[in-house]
Amino acid sequence: MDEYLLCVGGQWRPGRSPAVPAVSPGSGETFAIVATADRADVDDAVQAAARAWPAWAARSPFERAAWCEQVAARITARRDELARLLTLDQGKPLAAEAYDEVGELAEYFAMAAADARRLDGAFPPSASARRRVITARVPLGVVGVISPWNWPYTMGAELFAPALAAGNAVVWVPAPTTTACCALLAEIITGTGPPDGVFSFVPGPGPVAGDALAAHPGVQAVGFIGSVATGGLVAARSAGKTQLLELGGNGPLVILDDADLELATEAALEAAYLCAGQSCTAGERFLVHAAVRAEFTERVVAATAGRVRLGDPFDPRTTMGPLNNEATAAKFDRHVADAVARGATLCCGGRRGAAAGFPTELYAEPTVLDGVTPDMEIAAEETFGPVVPVIEVASAAQALELANAAPFGLTMAVFTADLERGLAFAEQARAGWVNINASTNVWESHLPFGGRSGSVSGRGRVGGRFAMETFTEPKTILYPAPELGKGGG
Numbered sequence: 001m002d003e004y005l006l007c008v009g010g011q012w013r014p015g016r017s018p019a020v021p022a023v024s025p026g027s028g029e030t031f032a033i034v035a036t037a038d039r040a041d042v043d044d045a046v047q048a049a050a051r052a053w054p055a056w057a058a059r060s061p062f063e064r065a066a067w068c069e070q071v072a073a074r075i076t077a078r079r080d081e082l083a084r085l086l087t088l089d090q091g092k093p094l095a096a097e098a099y100d101e102v103g104e105l106a107e108y109f110a111m112a113a114a115d116a117r118r119l120d121g122a123f124p125p126s127a128s129a130r131r132r133v134i135t136a137r138v139p140l141g142v143v144g145v146i147s148p149w150n151w152p153y154t155m156g157a158e159l160f161a162p163a164l165a166a167g168n169a170v171v172w173v174p175a176p177t178t179t180a181c182c183a184l185l186a187e188i189i190t191g192t193g194p195p196d197g198v199f200s201f202v203p204g205p206g207p208v209a210g211d212a213l214a215a216h217p218g219v220q221a222v223g224f225i226g227s228v229a230t231g232g233l234v235a236a237r238s239a240g241k242t243q244l245l246e247l248g249g250n251g252p253l254v255i256l257d258d259a260d261l262e263l264a265t266e267a268a269l270e271a272a273y274l275c276a277g278q279s280c281t282a283g284e285r286f287l288v289h290a291a292v293r294a295e296f297t298e299r300v301v302a303a304t305a306g307r308v309r310l311g312d313p314f315d316p317r318t319t320m321g322p323l324n325n326e327a328t329a330a331k332f333d334r335h336v337a338d339a340v341a342r343g344a345t346l347c348c349g350g351r352r353g354a355a356a357g358f359p360t361e362l363y364a365e366p367t368v369l370d371g372v373t374p375d376m377e378i379a380a381e382e383t384f385g386p387v388v389p390v391i392e393v394a395s396a397a398q399a400l401e402l403a404n405a406a407p408f409g410l411t412m413a414v415f416t417a418d419l420e421r422g423l424a425f426a427e428q429a430r431a432g433w434v435n436i437n438a439s440t441n442v443w444e445s446h447l448p449f450g451g452r453s454g455s456v457s458g459r460g461r462v463g464g465r466f467a468m469e470t471f472t473e474p475k476t477i478l479y480p481a482p483e484l485g486k487g488g489g
Contacts, residue, residue: 001030001031001032001033002031002032002033002180003019003032003033003034003035004022004032004033004034004035004179004180004183004184005035005183006035006037006041006045006200006201006202006203007186007187007190007199007200007201007202008041008044008045008048008200008201008202009044009045009048009051009052009196009197009200010048010190010195010196010197011196012187013035014035015035015036015037015038015041015202015203015204016037016038016040016041017036017037017038017041017204017208018036019033019034019035019036020033020034020036020176021033021034022034022089022179022180024088024089024091025090025091025321025322025323025324025325025360025362026087026088026091026312026313026314026321026322026359026360026362027359027360028359028360031088031089031180032180034179034180034183034203035203036176036203036204036205036209037173037202037203037204037208037209038204038208038209038212039208039209039212041202041204041209042171042173042202042204042209042212042213042216043212043216045171045200045202046142046144046171046213046216046218046219047218048196048197048200049142049169049170049171049197049198049200049218050141050142050169050197050218051197052169052195052196052197052198053139053141053142053167053168053169053197053198055195056167056168056169056194056195056198057138057139057167057168058167059167061116061117061119061165061167062116062117064113064116064164064165064166064167065112065113065114065116065117065165066113067192067193067194068109068110068112068113068116068161068164068165069109069110069113070192071109071161071188071189071192072106072107072109072110072113073106074188074191074192075102075105075106075109075185075188076106078188079099079102079103079106081184082102082105082153082181082184082185082188083098083099083101083102084098084314085180085181085184086098086101086102086152086153086178086181087313087314087321088180088181089152089177089178089179089180089181090149090150090152090177090178090181090324091276091313091321091322091323091324091362092275092276092313092321093313093315093318093320093321094313094314094316095318096318096319096320097274097275097321098313101151101153101154102153104153104154105153105154105157105185107445108154108157108158108161108445109157109161111161111445111446111464112161112162112164112165113165115162115165115464115465115468116162116165116166116468118465119137119166119465119468119469119472120137121134121135121136121137121474122134122135123135126478129481130480130481131478131479131480131481132478132479132480132481133476133477133478134476134477134479135474135475135476135477136474136475136477137166137469137472137474137475138167138472138473138474138475139163139166139167139168139471139472140168140220140221140242140471140472140473141168141169141220141221142168142169142170142171142218142219142220142221143159143160143163143168143169143170143171143219143220143221143222143223143471144170144171144173144213144214144216144219144221144222144223144238145159145160145163145170145171145172145173145222145223145224146173146206146210146213146214146222146223146224146225146226146234147159147172147173147174147175147182147224147225147226148175148225148226148227149174149175149176149177149178149324149325150275150278150279150280150324150384151275151279152174152175152178152181152182152185153181153182153185154445155225156172156174156182156185156225157185158225158445158463158467159223159225159244159462159467160172160199160223162464162465162467162468162471163221163223163467163468163471164194164198164199165468166468166471166472167472168220168221168471169197169198169199169200170198170199170200171200171202171213171219172186172199172200172201172202173202173203173204173206173209173210173213174201174203175206175226176203176204176205176206177324177325178324179203182201182203183201183203186199186201206230210230210234211233211237214233214234214237214238215237215238219238219241220241220242221241221242221243221244221470221471222234222238222241222242222243222244223243223244223245223467223470223471224243224244224245224246225245225246225247225280225462226247226248227247227248227382228247228248228382228408228456228457231245231247231248231458235459242470242471242473243459243460244460244461244462244467244470244471245451245458245459245460246280246410246449246450246451246458246460246462247280247410247451247456247457247458248280248382248408248410248456248457249280249281249282249284249382249408249409249410249411249440249451250284250285250379250380250381250382250406250408251271251281251282251283251284251285251408251410251411251412251413251440252283252284252285252286252287252399252402252403252406252412252413253267253268253271253283253285253286253287253412253413253414253415253439253440254287254288254393254396254399254400254403254412254413254414254415254425255286255287255288255289255292255296255415256289256396256399256414256415256416256421257289257290257291257292258416258417258418258421259289259292259296259415259416259417260415260417260437261292261295261296261299262299263415263437264296264415265296265299265300265303266303266439267283267413267415267437267438267439267442268283268286268296268300268303268388268439269300269303269304269307269308270439270441270442271283271413271439271440271441272366272386272387272388273304273308273319273320273366273386274441276320276321276322276323276364276385276386277383277384277385277386277387278323278324278328278384278385279384279441280382280410280411280457281410281411281433281440281441281443282384282440282441283388283413283439283440283441284378284382284383284387284389285372285379285389285391285402285403285406286388286389286390286391287391287393287399287402287403288390288391288392288393289392289393289394289395289396289399290392290393290394293370293390293392296390297347297368297370297390300368300390301347301348301368304348304349304366304368304388305348307319308320308366308386310356310363310364310365310366311358311363320366320386321363322358322360322363322364323352323362323363323364323385324362325362326361326362328384328385329352329353329361329362329364329385331381331383331384331385332352332364332383332384332385332386332387333352334377335376335377335378335381335383335385335387336350336367336369336378336387338376338377338378339369339372339376339377339378339389340369342373342375342376343371343373344369344370344371344372344373344376344378344389345369345370345371346367346368346369347368347369347370348365348366348367348368349364349365349366349367349368349387350365350367351364351365352364352365364385364386365386366386366387367385367387367388368387368388368390369387369388369389369390370390371390371392372389372390372391373391374391374402374405376389379391380406382408396416396421396425399414399425400425400428400429403429403430403431404428404429404430407455407456408451408455408456408457409430409431409432409451409452409453409454409455409456409457410431410432410433410450410451410452410455410457410458411431411432411433411434411435411440411443412426412429412431412433412434412435412440413434413435413436413437413438413439413440414426414429414434414435414437415436415437416436416437419436422436422437423436430452430454430455431452431455432448432449432450432451432452432457432461433449445463445464446463446464446465447463447464448461448462448463448466449461449462449463449466450462
């Protein structure tokens, strides 16, 4: 059985806390043993990073960019191994999703390389004719990254790839339920030969390893992707540091009376069932105009039955795998049960585990609920499961009001045949990202992505140079101007 260790200051070693089993959500089998860091392990990693980052920052951005490209090349060369371990550890279907995540992972390092080469400064004017001024962006120092289990590779990489390319050192705490696949990625990164301490890997429970990293006085910046509740704890513990927090959503997907229902149905499948609904960008409230609600719901139920195949994530025919952990599955149960008890109609799905004929209790059927109301738990919270909750609205104005009433503000989508109408909705929607006639799960990794100000969905922006700018700061250099007519010939 494979055993995965910590990497601290360039050295792979056991954690000070007892190692724990890695259990596949697809089969229920223990397939590896993973090390667990305690607070002292995190402290060791931060101290190693503090020693390493000045020399790393002093390297040419082009040298760091070349290293990032080397990491991207090694990820691509080992894509089969990365994808298979991702499926085993996280549960997402190998053919339908895992290879795509590995491809995007490589792209994050390639993009960080390009952005590092273009991270420029300025030559602003001085108030004095006898002075000159340079401003340059410089790394912050030690960046702590705490990442989630739903996209174990890419959610970490969208933070630490730009941080590393910009000249910072990184200490990474991944989610405990996907430690094994993250350890393989850490081994690939460290195997490309960065200086010892530039990248450390210290998996462990959030209240221990994550808390120690967020609060550590030697950490200058914290990047966190995860739930709203945990994000609030991370923000409090890392007060005073630079923070990049990408938190939860309850993505409203609005379907107006003039929408193309074939297009909207296609988008609904992607919004609700990608990664078994375990995405912060998932469509979790479907606000559908009364004139088209019945037809849209019928179309989604038929498409779910005909096209979504829940099953063994290693089976190439599978399009949706199990949920990753019991806490997420229990919330799915609770939200569906609450909706049905309060009058919603269960159109399909709703069961999980043995009741649905699967080997573990983490398999949740793709589910469609009609007659959902805004006061139900499934409409007010982030479900993180494969469900389409349909809420009827009487107008675009009501849809916008309901969409904006939630405390979340990450993503929204609106479907309409009228572009002007769609743009008007998008401009008034309180979300950091709004799609017109596309699923809430459609996004591009080089664009700024994050929660709207005033919402609980986070602060700052990931995405290419936007994350890199967060993990750097402007430094001003002022110097005397040379006298005219003096100097070289």
